[in-house]
Amino acid sequence: MSFEYPQDFRYLDTHEYVRLDGEIATIGITEFAVDQMGDVVFLELPDIGDLLTKGDTFGSIESVKAVEDLNAPVTGTVIERNEALIESPEEVADDPYGEGWFLKVRVNDPDEVLDALTADEYRAQVEGE
Numbered sequence: 001m002s003f004e005y006p007q008d009f010r011y012l013d014t015h016e017y018v019r020l021d022g023e024i025a026t027i028g029i030t031e032f033a034v035d036q037m038g039d040v041v042f043l044e045l046p047d048i049g050d051l052l053t054k055g056d057t058f059g060s061i062e063s064v065k066a067v068e069d070l071n072a073p074v075t076g077t078v079i080e081r082n083e084a085l086i087e088s089p090e091e092v093a094d095d096p097y098g099e100g101w102f103l104k105v106r107v108n109d110p111d112e113v114l115d116a117l118t119a120d121e122y123r124a125q126v127e128g129e
Contacts (some may be wrong), residue, residue, distance in 0.1 A: 003031045005123045006097055010073065010116035013125060017097070018073040020113050025074050028101040029061065032126045037063035042088040044082050045070075045102055050078045052105055054112055059102070061089070070102070074112045078102035 003005070009017045015033035019026045028089060042062035052058050052072040060071045081103050092100040107113075117125065 003032070003123075003126075004033070004097065005119040007119045008078050009097070009119060010113045011119065011122035012071055012073050012116055013122075014069075014071045015126075016071055016073055018113055018116060020107070020110055023110055024079070025076065025105045025107050025113070027046040027073060027103045027105060028096055029070070029092070030122070030126075031096050033068075034096050034100075037061070037068065038065045039063055040092050041087045043086055043092070043102070045081045045086060046078050048078050048081060049117055052078065052103075054115075059064045059093075072107060073116050074107045075109065076107035078103055079106050 004112055009019045011017050015030045017030050023092050040061060040063050044059045046058050052075060053076045054072050057069040058072045061068050061070060082101055
């Protein structure tokens with residue numbers, strides 16, 4: 001199967017992505033991760049106003065196969081969360097890079113995203129290149 005890895009995103013080796021637009025980061029999980037998990041049945045996300053700390057767990061995603069922690073790619077304050085996805089977590093599989101985002105965060109330091117993998121680095125890691 002061929003997966004998408006948008007070039008303007010950065011990726012964690014734990015399969016979260018981050019897309020930075022000014023000081024606002026959009027966070028979700030990759031198409032590869034969704035495929036590996038199978039049918040998603042539950043999503044736990046922080047509340048608006050909560051502080052994320054880069055590298056720390058901020059929630060979890062549960063599928064019929066496993067429960068996985070979600071890790072923060074940046075430090076910042078949650079300004080929006082995808083309520084529709086909390087209600088219907090299985091929809092993350094339909095469009096993980098678009099409508100399937102998890103959080104929007106006002107980042108403290110936009111340069112933190114530079115520590116994450118590029119699309120090519122992430123692709124090489126997950127596809128074993």
